[in-house]
Amino acid sequence: MKRLALVPVLALVLAACGPGTTAPAATAAPTTAADIALSGPVTITLWHALTSDPQKAALENAVKKFNAENKKGITIVPIVQGNYTLLYQKTLGAIQAGALPELVHAYESQVADYTKAGVVVDLDPYVNSKTNGLDKASQEDIYKPYFDTNRFAQYGNRLLSFPFTKSLAVMYTNMDVLASSGVTAAPKTWAEWEDAVKKATVKDASGKTTRYGFSGTTDASYFNAMVMAMGGTIMAPDNKTVAWDGKEGLAVLQMLDRLYKGGYAYTPTGFDWQNDLAQGKLAFAMSSTSSLPFIVAAIKAPQNLVVNAPPQADPAKPRTVMFGANIAMLKSDPQKQLASWEFIKWFAETAQTADWATKSYYMPVRKSASDQQVLKDYWTKEPRGKQAFDVIAASIPEPNVRGQQDIRDVITNMYVSVMTGKATPEQAIKDAGTKANNILKENQ
Amino acid sequence: MRNIWKHAVLIFAALLVAYPFYYMVTTAFKNMMPAEATLIPNFVMMTRLFRPNDPTRIVDGYLVQILPFIATAFSIFLLRQQFLGFPKELKDAARIDGAGDVRFLWSVVLPNSVSTLVTVAIIGFLASWNAFQWPLIMTSRPDIQPVQIGLNAFRGEAGSSYHLLMAAAAFVVAPVVALYLVGQRYLVQGVARTGIRG
Amino acid sequence: MPFVFLFPAMALLAIFKVFPALFAIYISLFRWDVIQGAFRGLDNYADILWANPTRAEAFWRAMSTTFTYVLITIPLEMGLALVIAYVLFQRLRGRTFYRTAYYLPYVTSTVAAATVFVWIFHPQFGLLNAGLGLVGISGLTWLQEPDGVFQMIGRAVGLDVPGWAAGPSLALVSIAIFSIWHFLGFQIVIFLSGLGNIPEEYYEAARLDGASGRQLFTNITLPLLSPQIFFVFTIATIGVFRAFNEIYVFTFPPLLGGPLDTTRTLNVLVFRTFFQQGQIGLGSALGVILTLLILAFTVIQFRVLERRVVYQ
Structure with a gap:
């Protein structure tokens, strides 16, 4: 009886599903219809x-x-x-x-x-x-x-x-926080920036940080942007291997490692960093240009907020992620x-x-x-x-190869493993580079 | 509104099935495969079966949110247990008086199963009020999406305005709490009798 | 006549439960990478289990995370539920109030509850850290923390815990805490109903023989409650195997199953393979493996445990 009830239903469903599940042909016929x-x-x-x-x-x-x-x-x-x-x-x-x-x-x-x-x-x-x-x-x-x-x-x-x-990856700076730390201009190079991050950080008597210099979002795009701004590239010219695992990528990780270890940087929960930046509890944050309205909405004196390309290895030729x-x-x-x-x-x-x-x-x-x-x-x-x-001119797109989504996750994990002290920057970037190259191979 | 209509159908269908159904491996269906593994097949099937005139809305509608949950192993199980308690003599007596199956179901079984039906209704309401993953995948129009999806979207929009987030969560939980306080007895009874975890 | 009654619900169950499962098995036999490709037989399964190093590593990692999650959730949840149910059953004043309070989380949706818990776990101004701060523990990052809890405890007391004994990440433990909070009421209700079925005469007789409270519990309550204990154990384990919503709402964004993949259970891996990698064939194969695992586990549970269960 049970079987009797099932058979017609399954047949019906199979009939409904059958033809549609076969995929369209993968070859793209040249479009000649563009001129109609x-x-x-x-x-x-x-x-x-x-x-x-x-x-x-x-x-x-x-x-x-x-x-x-x-x-x-x-x-x-x-x-x-x-x-x-x-x-x-x-x-x-x-x-x-x-x-x-x-x-x-x-x-x-x-x-x-x-x-x-x-x-x-x-x-x-x-x-x-x-x-x-x-x-x-x-x-x-x-x-x-x-x-x-x-x-x-x-x-x-x-x-x-x-x-x-x-949109673009840019550096948001709260100039008011910088001024109170004795920094008068937005830093142009990474060395100046690291120095400013440290100066802007305030700790209480117990050593707990009450104002941070930098909030690091674990999104891969910001790592990529920093690598570019350090003068590095993201992919090898033939697109078969990644290039962010080179010396510039390592320099980025080492710098972030120093900032996290010293209590100058933190990983925010959700969009907390926007409030922190607006309320003067944070000096720098890297984010997308499309975050602007949200920060402006939360800040009392918008003139204190500045949007820049990230600091650069060569400020004359700025680069960031588009x-x-x-x-x-x-x-x-x-x-x-x-x-x-x-x-x-x-x-x-x-x-x-x-x-x-x-x-x-x-x-x-x-x-x-x-x-x-x-x-x-x-x-x-x-x-x-x-x-x-004004930053558009400095922008470079991220890779669009198949497997890039997985590689982004590899980068996020690399970033997190360094920030939480699970791996040294050297180990982390080496492992991540190998993983990313394997992914690329699999997706050829 | 959708919930009322859905539960009318739900109770009716469960009633129909539970009555003669004595030996069914109920939980097997529920536990067969995790929903995540059948999402794509389900999505494809729903699209094929219920594709509305506008192809772009996929299955987007009330039907797709109602139909799969009309027959749930849980309500069948619960009602079956209730019906097992009816003495066979009662059925025989009804037959002698000339009452058929439908008549017996309607005038004897139904009035005596009110509390179980209330349990089924309350649990069904909770399940649809808290529905998340299925409507998340199947629907896209905010005007037909259930409240949990709205809350999840709001989590993204409100960012770090925790006071707003807490207020929103309170709004979403309030009806459930109210219903729970009123119908606690039925709910606990249902869970205790069948032990099915939502 | 019975057939007419049966048909609507049977048809619905067949369409929405049976058919998708069969279809998923069908998909799992193909290279289905965004679209249907060549028939592969069982190659997707081989890739997941050993043949493809990346896939196999992800799978075994998720297996171990899943079992860890089961191990930290189930014993604690059941132990707590048993104790609370036992206490509530002793005609405690305000018993109804407590029962209501414990059961309330269970009817609350995961999304709403998670909204509140994100704030409770907040590293800077969360309730948990504020509380721990009073006893001198500070700076825990809960859901962001990939370090093993044993490792962290070891570090706090100056012991060097080796990597293999690091234990589950604090992030996974945080999610387990949430999960226990969420499902505790369900178990309490089941245990309470079981306790109500134990005849009072048994206790009276034992008391006459001079049994202590502890003896009453271990010699009467526990054995007579074993059907419920067994039942709760089965249901809860399957529930944890299928855990998804709580991990989704707590870890995504930034990375589903993060930090450092320490909360990526099997079911989360299924979802990720499907919807973040577009690997529909492999995702279905993973789903089938997870289903078989749940089935096998259920069968073993029934076989092994049933013998020890005392039925009245």
């Missing part, structure tokens, strides 16, 4: 991970504007899918189920995974299309690192996604793909990207954005916005 014209109204769905305001509202308003003004019958429907991890989970599931949105917001390593599943559209034909593409001036106007980060060496150096919510997510176009039909491209293109137009920067605190993608009145007005009101903008 839109023939009728199209609705495009955009999955994104901007869960909170002001970013979420900024995107929704931008989409509303596009829907009202595009005059081509294109309607974009933005759907927030939770944070980036959840968005990735859902996209993975959607790939298995064969029910994809047309546009998806994703980090580079995620785009690489989606490409492996054969669902990502190559954007080169669209960018270069005579009828629908970007003209040469526009292509040059968009910062080069923004293109670089979306070209995937593992996939024939094709442009598989487009800059969307970009990160943040991109937008990828997933395969549908030529009409929808073209409509999706129209949105991507519009979003990167000078007026739009300038407006976006003032409302979302992400970075504009074009150099010409700085001429826009809306951005100038914003900078008058929020000078730290301009300070961050």
Whole structure:
């Protein structure tokens, strides 16, 4: 009786699941459809991970504007899918189920995974299309690192996604704290910086730190940014091995090791560092440019807060990490793909990207954005916005190879093992380098 | 609102099954495989079975949150135990009086099982109020997502404003505490009788 | 007629419980790296258990973390629950109040409770550190601490504890503390119901023979409570094997199963392999292994323990 009840149900379910589980072919047919014209109204769905305001509202308003003004019958429907991890989970599931949105917001390593599943559209034909593409001036106007980060060496150096919510790794400094420690200017080199961190630290009679010099977030991007700013590189030129395990990486770890051991630095719980920095309990924090509104909201005297590129080995040639997510176009039909491209293109137009920067605190993608009145007005009101903008020129993207997500975890663990005294910087970086290279080998 | 409708269905379905069901290996289903291992298959299946017209919302709706939990081993087990206590003579007497199965279920079994049904309802309410992982994966529209997801999202948004976080947690816990204080007897009874850990 | 009644619930159980399990087994036989690839037979299993050094290391590490987690949670949780239930059963004044208080955490959602516990465990201004500060212990970083607890205790008293005896990380112990707090009430309720089933005459007879309170407990209560003890042991162990939510809410971000992978139990590894690495085939294989482990464990428990359990 029990079996009788089960059989038809299972058959039904199997029938429902069977065909959809076979994956689409992994080979990307060359898109020749980039030059067509839109023939009728199209609705495009955009999955994104901007869960909170002001970013979420900024995107929704931008989409509303596009829907009202595009005059081509294109309607974009933005759907927030939770944070980036959840968005990735859902996209993975959607790939298995064969029910994809047309546009998806994703980090580079995620785009690489989606490409492996054969669902990502190559954007080169669209960018270069005579009828629908970007003209040469526009292509040059968009910062080069923004293109670089979306070209995937593992996939024939094709442009598989487009800059969307970009930000930079910067150093936030509470100048008030520095002044009270006798430091008058934001440090430019790592040696000056380490000295300032130590000076800014205050300990009570029992030796317990009551004001810290630095808060170290264990995220791999900040380690990468520090390695770059020390003059190092992240990957070997052939992308087959990592390069952050060299002498610059070691110097970063050793420096952090000294700061932690001496009680000058701590690892914050969640976003505590933002309050600490705002309340003068912390001198320096490395974070994304998009943290700015949260710190400004918590601080009494915003003029005391300064945004800079991290200290440098060579202050004349500053370098830092450019990160943040991109937008990828997933395969549908030529009409929808073209409509999706129209949105991507519009979003990167000078007026739009300038407006976006003032409302979302992400970075504009074009150099010409700085001429826009809306951005100038914003900078008058929020000078730290301009300070961050000036760092763009120094920015370099992080690697976008498959396996990068795992390597980030390796870096985090390396960082934690040094900060908690489980390993010496030398041991930790050697082990981590070996692990990372194995991961790269496995993902070739 | 969703919970009321869900529990009406839940109690009805459990009732239907428990009545004739005497020998079922109940916990086996629940313990078979950790939910994490079946998330992808479940996700694929739900998408295939319940794909709404708008393909981008995947399974996003009430149905996906209700259907898998209508038949739970727990409520079946609990009701079965209750029904086992009915003397067989009662059933025979009802048959002689001309009452069929449905009639017997409705006018004899049901009125005498109120306290067990209340237990099932309370435990079901707690499970849906506290639901986290399933809706996290299956849904994406905030207007249909349950409260735990909202709280988790708020943990990210509130950052280190601990006073706000504590207030939010209190809001989320308050209805559960209230219900628990009122229905404590039924809840404890249910757990003690079946020993199933939520 | 019974079939008509049975069908709806059977169908639902088949769809949502049985089918996904079968489908997961199917997936585990393929190279399914984002998308379905070549059939691999049992190669995914081989990779996890020994063939792929990185995978095998992660798996055995997670195995050891899982068993450690079981070992620190279960005995403590059951011991506490037993003692509390026994005390509550002795017609204590305000017994209902205590029972309510102990059971309340169990109905509280993990997310809400974790929100509060993140603050309790906070290294700078957490409740726990404030309390320990009064007795002169300071600077514990709880959920951020990858060091083994034996190692830390050794360091505090000046003993050098070798690496193999470092013990579970303080982070894992912190999560275990939360887990014990969360599930204690459930066990107490079960034990209380078991205690209620023990006939009062047994105690009276033993008292007439001059048995002490301790003798009453070990010679009457414990043996007669053994069905409940056995039951709680089984259920709680399976629960700990499947632990996920509490580890997720406490460690992610920054790194699910951190710090230094010391809280990465098997179930967390399953999730990570699926959703952070996009390895669906390997993730399913891991899930199947975990399921088999739970099944095997349950069977052994029943076989070994059942003989010793005294049924009334």
